[in-house]
Amino acid sequence: xxxxxxxxxxxxxxxxxxxxxxxxxxxxxxxxxxxxxxxxxxxxxxxxxxxxxxxxxxxxxxxxxxxxxxxxxxxxxxxxxxxxxxxxxxxxxxxxxxxxxxxxxxxx
Amino acid sequence: xxxxxxxxxxxxxxxxxxxxxxxxxxxxxxxxxxxxxxxxxxxxxxxxxxxxxxxxxxxxxxxxxxxxxxxxxxxxxxxxxxxxxxxxxxxxxxxxxxxxxxxxxxxxxxxxxxxxxx
Numbered sequence: 245x246x247x248x249x250x251x252x253x254x255x256x257x258x259x260x261x262x263x264x265x266x267x268x269x270x271x272x273x274x275x276x277x278x279x280x281x282x283x284x285x286x287x288x289x290x291x292x293x294x295x296x297x298x299x300x301x302x303x304x305x306x307x308x309x310x311x312x313x314x315x316x317x318x319x320x321x322x323x324x325x326x327x328x329x330x331x332x333x334x335x336x337x338x339x340x341x342x343x344x345x346x347x348x349x350x351x352x
Numbered sequence: 353x354x355x356x357x358x359x360x361x362x363x364x365x366x367x368x369x370x371x372x373x374x375x376x377x378x379x380x381x382x383x384x385x386x387x388x389x390x391x392x393x394x395x396x397x398x399x400x401x402x403x404x405x406x407x408x409x410x411x412x413x414x415x416x417x418x419x420x421x422x423x424x425x426x427x428x429x430x431x432x433x434x435x436x437x438x439x440x441x442x443x444x445x446x447x448x449x450x451x452x453x454x455x456x457x458x459x460x461x462x463x464x465x466x467x468x469x470x
Contacts, residue, residue, distance in 0.1 A: 245414070277455040281397070288447065288460040289389075289397060300458065332397055336455040339411045341387070341399040 246271050248333050248344035256350040263320040265347045267333035272313045277336040280309055280318045281343075284329045292331075293318060325351050354378040354459045356448050361464030364438055372433040372464055374448030382406075382426040385451035388433045390444035391463075398444075402451065403431060416442075438468045 247270040257263055265280075273296075280293040291300040293309035296316060306321045320327055328351045333344040360372040374386070388400040401422040402411045410422050421434040431448055445463040452458035 279456050283397075288462055289457075290460075291452075291456060291458050294453070294456045294458075330396075334397075334399075334457075340413070341402070341457075343397040343399065346396045 245340050246273065246335055246337055246342055248335060248342055250331075250333055250344035250347045252347060254348045254350060256352060257323055258352045259323055259325060261323050263323055263327075263349055265318040265320075265331055265333075265349070267311075267316045267318075267344050269314045269316070269335060271337075273316075273335045274337040276312055278309075278311070278316055279334045280307075281332045281334060282327075282329045283332065289332065320349070323349075323351060327351065354450065356450065356459060356461035358446060358448055358461045358464035361446065361466045363467045363469060365470050366438060366440055366468055368438050368468070369434070369436045370438065370466060372435070372446055372448075372466070374431045374433075374461060376429045376431070376448075376450070379450070381429040385454075386422075386424065386431040387449045387451060387457055388422060388431075389447045389449055389457070389460075390442075390466075391447070392441070392444040395444075400446070401433065405451075435466070438466075440468050442466060443468045 251266045276296040278296045281289040283289045297309045308319045330346045355377045357375045387402045403422045419437045424431045447463045448461045449457035450459040
């Protein structure tokens with residue numbers, strides 16, 4: 245199974261700053277079947293990015309995804325207080341779905 | 353509006369069984385695959401199982417294979433998760449999620465809590 249490793253574990257930034265989250269896969273991700281989710285405390289995960297770089301419905305354009313193969317990233321161009329959350333990457337391949345362990349984004 | 357509502361969670365002893373349900377509304381249920389995903393207390397997300405729109409294909413995480421069974425009843429717009437031989441490490445919030453474009457999870461329920469404890 246493909247293992248996803250996210251870095252850093254925690255990101256602490258100020259409003260207006262740029263956040264870059266990374267996710268590395270142990271093997272190449274098939275056809276870029278790759279997504280990013282946001283989860284705020286006590287809430288359900290929300291799909292942000294699918295197919296590595298496409299924004300889901302209603303997601304602000306300050307969120308962007310990039311990458312292919314084994315290296316992917318999520319960028320939040322101008323952090324807002326409501327972006328404080330856990331962020332998970334996820335891939336699909338070989339009839340399995342796997343998630344990364346998460347990156348916590350804190351807003352100072 | 354697309355809506356998923358899980359139920360059936362509770363407290364069960366190790367070795368016990370539980371059946372979770374996920375009632376769907378707001379979309380054509382019989383044309384969509386469905387997932388169960390869980391989250392242990394204070395931990396990350398773990399995919400559990402998937403069932404294809406027609407019920408012919410099911411996939412499981414290694415951690416639950418042989419113990420959990422996913423099924424669906426399209427007449428009730430409901431997907432089920434039968435959990436047998438439960439272990440303490442199965443303690444988690446269990447979410448159902450709608451499959452989208454074949455590979456993604458675009459809508460999630462609010463979850464139901466399963467606690468396995470003696």
